[in-house]
Amino acid sequence: MTSPALLADTVRARPRFAARLLVAQALVLVAGALTTWLVASVVGPSIFSDHLQQAGDTHTAEETRHVEEAFASALVLSVSLALLASVLAALAVSWYFSRRVQRSIGDVAAAAAGIAAGRYDTRVPDPGLGGEFASLARTYNRLAERLEATESTRRSMLADLAHEMRTPLATIDAHLEAVEDGVRAMDDDTLGVIRGSTGRLRRLAEDMSAVSQAEEGIDVTLRPVAAADVAAAAADVARDRYAAKGVDLRTELDDAGQVRVDADRFGQVLGNLLDNALRHTPAGGSVTLGCRRIDQWVEYRVADNGQGVAAEHLPHLFDRFYRADSARDRGHGGSGIGLAIARALVEAHGGGISVTSAGPGLGATFTVRLPGLR
Numbered sequence: 001m002t003s004p005a006l007l008a009d010t011v012r013a014r015p016r017f018a019a020r021l022l023v024a025q026a027l028v029l030v031a032g033a034l035t036t037w038l039v040a041s042v043v044g045p046s047i048f049s050d051h052l053q054q055a056g057d058t059h060t061a062e063e064t065r066h067v068e069e070a071f072a073s074a075l076v077l078s079v080s081l082a083l084l085a086s087v088l089a090a091l092a093v094s095w096y097f098s099r100r101v102q103r104s105i106g107d108v109a110a111a112a113a114g115i116a117a118g119r120y121d122t123r124v125p126d127p128g129l130g131g132e133f134a135s136l137a138r139t140y141n142r143l144a145e146r147l148e149a150t151e152s153t154r155r156s157m158l159a160d161l162a163h164e165m166r167t168p169l170a171t172i173d174a175h176l177e178a179v180e181d182g183v184r185a186m187d188d189d190t191l192g193v194i195r196g197s198t199g200r201l202r203r204l205a206e207d208m209s210a211v212s213q214a215e216e217g218i219d220v221t222l223r224p225v226a227a228a229d230v231a232a233a234a235a236d237v238a239r240d241r242y243a244a245k246g247v248d249l250r251t252e253l254d255d256a257g258q259v260r261v262d263a264d265r266f267g268q269v270l271g272n273l274l275d276n277a278l279r280h281t282p283a284g285g286s287v288t289l290g291c292r293r294i295d296q297w298v299e300y301r302v303a304d305n306g307q308g309v310a311a312e313h314l315p316h317l318f319d320r321f322y323r324a325d326s327a328r329d330r331g332h333g334g335s336g337i338g339l340a341i342a343r344a345l346v347e348a349h350g351g352g353i354s355v356t357s358a359g360p361g362l363g364a365t366f367t368v369r370l371p372g373l374r
Helices: 003-013 017-054 061-116 130-181 188-216 228-244 263-279 312-317 337-350
Strands: 223-226 248-251 258-261 286-294 297-304 350-354 364-374
Touching: 017 061, 061 130, 130 188, 188 337, 223 228, 223 337, 228 258, 228 286, 228 297, 258 263, 263 286, 263 297, 263 337, 263 364, 337 350, 337 364
Parallel strands: 248 286
Antiparallel strands: 223 258, 258 364, 286 297, 297 364, 350 364
């Protein structure tokens, strides 16, 4: 495998782009200048001689030859000087723009090397060379932003996984050590604690598998169904859990026509949103599930008057394992992937999902939009 140092030496050994571009432009300019000089030196004197004859030239043959030679000499000299000046000026302009293009390409290459080295905050400025280069810079910067976000999510996910696994593993290890030391007996209580911890690990593995499958793409079987019926079914499934916690579950279901959905998969979306709202709404609060038609879209809303979300956390709520410390923390028992699965399923249906909140303590509203059938 070629080492990075050897690859860099190989790249440096090659002619630079600006030099190659300048040489190519110089060849074009020289070829054009030579062509112009040859045409002028061959055609110019002949045309001049014809004009002399048409004008009724009364000079002797020697005088006429001398006049023609003088014209040819003056023509070649003036054309040569003009072409030399124009070539030099064109080369100067070409050198300037070649250097600018080279610097722009060098900036992109340096930024790419920075990203390869793990510096994901590297950005490329607009070189000011036209729309194509500006588009290249914008596209590259968007790529860098996505890579930076992906790396941040990966690190956060690994940290969260380690945290989620540490507690049940520590519990299992402590109880097994106590049994080995004779401090505890392998009774039903001990087995129950160990089974609870292994069950937590199993659920974590299942959650990881579920979100990976959801983001890689899920096969959905789309069928026309009444939009309000899907929401009503999800509310019926969640109603007992709400009653047990003392949270009022309300529905506002308009006749929104039909949508093409996989009823089970989309029911899972609404179920995740309702469970999320229930976890963050205290007893005595309320959650409203709504359904309505807006132009060609069907909109589902899950609005609660619970703890709300700070503005800086809103863009990240659908990231895997993301939980806002002030509202969506581990104390509520979620694994932090329910909203990520919901987003993947909504996108598999050709829709979109978003969240709004006025701030901590002011509730949150999750909105899902799907294309409606006419």
